[in-house]
Amino acid sequence: MTLSETPLKDCYIIEPTVFEDERGYFYEKFNEKKFTEITGMNGHFVQDNISKSTFGVLRGIHLQKGEHAQAKLVSCLEGRVWDIAVDLRHDSPTFGKWFGLEISGENKKQLYVPRGFGHGFAVLSETAIFAYKCDNYYSKESEGGIIWNDSDLMIDWKLPLSEVILSEKDKNLPAFSQGNF
Known part of the structure; x- marks a missing residue:
């Protein structure tokens, strides 16, 4: 397992060691002890989420x-x-900055997104199965968000605008400038 820094403070790319042969491949997707050793952060996660989406879903x-x-x-x-x-921590030197990374079933990269960040993804393939481990339980009352096409953030989603598929909730999220975080 290797750790690479991103331009955002405390946000990391993690790449597992993959063992491949004629039968296929094997890799350890998560190991709490190794995660804590390489990141220096708590690797205790309490909830796993999986979503399946089609091309263009954001x-x-x-x-x-x-x-x-x-x-x-x-x-x-x-x-x-x-x-x-997106770093939304007001006291961070990278506040208001975003970082993007293509992750796939092929490259097996993972992104560690710390507390105080916004997160999103866009599906680039016909379908995608996306997994995320969370270190705290979901609370509907604590939901927040930022509109995907915010003019201050200027995120490149790697999709033609005509292909973007959004939920009603995501269509109505506030702007970054409203500070709903």
């Missing part, structure tokens, strides 16, 4: 606020997604 930008804030370790088990993290 989920985000989502977050959990306050005592229900969540750190996430995200991966794509099948297909390809463009995954983004």
